[in-house]
Amino acid sequence: MGFMKISLISIISLCLISCAPAKSSYFGEESWVGLTESGAEISFSKLEKEEIALNVYSPDCVPCWKEIPALNLLYAEIESQFPSKALYMVVDPYQIVPDISDDRPFGEVYQLAKQRMEIEIKNRKIQVPIVFMKPPFRVKEGGLITGTPETMLFVTKPMRLYYNFLGSISEQASADVIRKDAKFNFFRYQFGMESL
Structure with missing residues (x-):
């Protein structure tokens, strides 16, 4: 009886281990692709990075403007100390170009969004690379x-x-104050940049 019980437990354990669902994309993020300012295409699922942070930005969003110094600080640190990670600022071109309908071709909307973001980069001193996301x-x-x-x-x-x-x-706004900000440090912890 003891041998049968051990065998049954072993069989059930093997089934559970081998039948466990594989880790997979939940929101279709495997298909997310965008264009850089230079027009190069980026497929995030194909980047040779272990972790990626995507900051979603809009020129009409005041908290987005205020967040730029923290993002620039994070980007510089990631680039210099964490080669297996990446940070990008992503925009939805259809959302940031005023009065654009969803049926306009992506190429046209990308050019208009790019013009708008060039002004943002200059005026707001954005250092994080920007990606213009394609549908979906x-x-x-x-x-x-x-x-x-x-x-x-x-x-x-x-x-x-x-x-x-x-x-x-x-x-x-100040790098010294940002480095003491609890949410900033919580981001660094979640992204594997430090331990608490």
């Missing part, structure tokens, strides 16, 4: 991203969302 990525009610600012953290291989920051990471 959208900032809209009822979708994954319903507003800005929002910063999503992903693991890759497969690309999968594991944390979503709603609102600004920090709205402080």
Whole structure:
């Protein structure tokens, strides 16, 4: 009886281990593709990074403007110390170009959005690389991203969302003050940049 009990437990354990669902994309993020300012295409699921942070930005969002110093600080640190990670600022071209309908071709909307973001980069001193997202990525009610600012953290291989920051990471302007901001440090912890 004892041998049968051990065998049955072993068989059930093996089934549970081998039948466990594979980690996968939950929101279609595997298909997210965008264009850089230079027109190069980026497929986030194919980047050679272990983790990716995507900050969703809009030129009409005041908290987005206030968050830029913190994002620039994070970007510089990630670039210099964490080669397996990446931070991008992403925009929905259909959301940031006024009076554009969804049926306009992406190429036209991309050019208009690019012009608008060139002004943002200059005026707001954005250092984080910007990616203009292609559909199906959208900032809209009822979708994954319903507003800005929002910063999503992903693991890759497969690309999968594991944390979503709603609102600004920090709205402080001084680097010294930003480094002491609890939410800023919580982001760094969640993104594997430090331990608490």
